[in-house]
Amino acid sequence: MRMLLACAAVAALAPGVAVAGAGTGGDADDGARMVADAQRVEKAIIAAYNNRRWDELPSLFAEDGVLLSGNAEPIRGRAAIVEFYKSGRDVYGEINEDWEVLRVEGSGTLANLTGVVTLGPGRIRLWYTDSYERQPDGSTQMVVNAFALPERPAE
Numbered sequence: 001m002r003m004l005l006a007c008a009a010v011a012a013l014a015p016g017v018a019v020a021g022a023g024t025g026g027d028a029d030d031g032a033r034m035v036a037d038a039q040r041v042e043k044a045i046i047a048a049y050n051n052r053r054w055d056e057l058p059s060l061f062a063e064d065g066v067l068l069s070g071n072a073e074p075i076r077g078r079a080a081i082v083e084f085y086k087s088g089r090d091v092y093g094e095i096n097e098d099w100e101v102l103r104v105e106g107s108g109t110l111a112n113l114t115g116v117v118t119l120g121p122g123r124i125r126l127w128y129t130d131s132y133e134r135q136p137d138g139s140t141q142m143v144v145n146a147f148a149l150p151e152r153p154a155e
Helices: 002-013 028-048 078-092
Strands: 061-069 100-107 110-119 124-134 140-148
Touching: 028 100, 028 110, 028 124, 028 140, 061 078
Parallel strands: 061 140
Antiparallel strands: 100 110, 110 124, 124 140
């Protein structure tokens, strides 16, 4: 399942692919609730990252979560993802609060959020696609964090 989510996240990063698509089952209320939970977790991750509250991050990621970056090997596991965030915080700066949401999608126990964020004083823009899953204990955690630099505009 994680590999399927990872592949879906990477595919959504390609230009022109990030459009509304089929869900994973469940009714519209399940999807809306799942999206709201995913957005809550996303905001908590950004707040913890921006404020260097590293002790809050692990519970927001699935134990076997995956981080996919366009310029590195996949980073696997909650602890490794948190270490990646910690190592990049001072280099790249805060995630700005005015990120652009391109797509939200949820159904059943899964949600996918896609958009563009800016790091630091507007110097780095990233496309992201994050997948979230409701866990057996009822919590919602990020299972795939995928991001890449957008293509340069044609000159």
